[in-house]
Amino acid sequence: MESVNVAETKPKPKIKKEAVEMPKQEPKVRVKNFNEVALGYTEEMALEEANRCLQCPKPQCVTGCPVEVPIPQFIKCIREKKYAEGIAIIKTKNALPAVCGRVCPQEEQCQAKCVVGKVGEPVSIGRLERFLADWEREHGFQMPEKAPPTGKKVAIIGAGPAGLTAAADLVKLGHEVTIYEALHVGGGVLMYGIPEFRLPKVIVRNEIEYIKKLGVDLRLGHLVGRTVTIPELMKSGTDAVFIGSGAGLPQFTGCPGENLGGIYSANEFLIRVNLMKAYAFPEYDTPIRIGKHVVVIGGGNVAMDCARSAMRLGADVCLVYRRSRDELPARKEEIENAEEEGLVCKFLAAPVEFYGDEKGWVKAMKCICMELGEPDKSGRRSVKPIPGSEFVMETDTVIIAIGQTPNPIIQRTTEGLVTDPRHGTIKVDENCKTSLDGVYAGGDVATGAATVISAMGMGKKAAKAIHEYLMNKK
């Protein structure tokens, strides 16, 4: 890491303890639209916030970033109003800054390590990253330098965060990169999963355009395992493969009545609403039927995304989570946003059975109360049902957001690819290498459902390993 001359960039003596707030749409207004909730810093706000950075010579924030963005350096550029330079610095490490600035859990990563955070609120690194990325979008992309062609071909499976990151890094290193994306649009979970109001799709499309301009060939509607298989790719001249196919298989509760109408998996609900834009039906052709009393089962970020989307479609939403508030796995900011918008939470309860009306549509759900037990090996507290505590709640729409597992189609069609039988994930070593020579994997398909940035971190690591592999290969 390049060291920074402290004397030169010494901040003003007094650092404000409070971070500069980012303007947001008012809860009452935003719950009626799908526009982005957080509105982004103005230039003045960004300058003020950038001035809170101490420009530490040994920056701790960078150690908290899975893709090692040179944080103090880009913040310094903001202070000096050298925005083009600032975004170029970020893009040396992160191909998707407009996405990361919005959806990274910075409070657990870079900002958790920020020294200013020890005396007040940490520097809002994510908001500053977003500021630069949005500045670039308004002012036009600049193209980074590319290494001369190596003549090596790499196939990337999945145009989600892991795949796009790996593709961007590898194409810059001079390799010929083709992404095979199963859906009819690129972006993966950024398009089908994360809602418009948290990550506008125009931003994702822009980031993909940037990656295409770098020279990446994006092939849509190609399901690897069906349209083409990994052994076929390897036979037809591909030198290395990166699998970033995500965790797309929905989990269900297994409770009786789960096939009733009005019961959606989180994936179905979000795919309809985000990817297919059902919120704009009938202008868009894919419909969504939403009732007045929606129950969302689960407590992660996906559950919050479902709940907040359902509220925007006009429903009252109750979240049913089997543990208590303290164990909610969702980002704190998302929970706060959701509650501001009117989310009601029912903690320590789990579904037992769903009841339908004469037309086969869900009308009620039987739940049982749970109690917390001792923490398990992972530190998460166990839960067990309290006998005889069943109760019935009325509902007309249920969204099941209790997790996703990797789609098994690649594993089934690639002989010799070792997987974890319990979680369905592809086994990789510390360099993202799988059991097969020249085949790497990263993101949710290797870790199980996790975050956008951890997927990007693995995409980056895999790109580095693939580059070394290709350059050493005879």
Added chain:
Amino acid sequence: MYKMYEIVCKKRLAHKETLFEIYAPQIAAKSQPGQFLIVVPHERGERIPLTICGYDIKKGTVSFAFHEVGKTTKEMGLMEEGDCLLNVTGPLGNPSEIKKFGKVLCVGGSIMIAPLLLQVKAMKEAGNHVTTVLGCRSKEFLFMEDEARALSDKLYIASDDGSIGYKGLDFLKELLKIEKFDRCVALGPVVMMREVSEITRPYGIPTIVTLTPIMIDGMGMCGVCRVTVGGKMLFGCVDGPEFDGHKVDFDGLIQRQRMMLPEERLSSMLWEMHGECKCGRNKA
């Protein structure tokens, strides 16, 4: 040279039944009988599952047939040769089990007659004796009769109203009393497949039905196509589309297929109202 997803050939099969041959060499190269495609007609369109009814590796084309019943299919019906679909993904789902079974009964109804004939052909090539039954609502909805006759050892026609061939499928009960079959495949409306499965059940003839529940992604992501088979929840897209007809919960399937009916009707009605104006959305 064709463009990707270009309509190379459009054929009107019957009244409201249309066949498209699409340029998609990557799909043509991998297609097998029994598999399906996900078709997205345009930017604002739905993703709809359609069973493959032919492929030509040399030409790089794949074919599917559709019944113009909802907004999306009516809109597709207005597309012409040379127009391009936004995206076609496939081949999806598991291929049919094609081998020498002996005597095979192939029953197809409505639009699914087109993909049935692909199976008839494959079953015949595998050395089976094939008896084909084509079912339709009434005379004007029947198509591909000549092709079916040429491909099969025996051909029967049936219609709901008796305007052509047998009235209904009751004649099958009589047929099974006198002829032995080693396998039955049924493709068509759910009620038809349920009826065929009930007819073959007493004789213990393994009966394979092709389910086309509502789908969105068609590759295991959304779970909307879940169906109960032998008491287990399975996905039509990745576990199917073919299942043991004697184990499928057809009632549950019918219920789930009707889930979005009011929305589908609304969409279709609004489109009809605007459709006449030829607002150009169907044109590439």
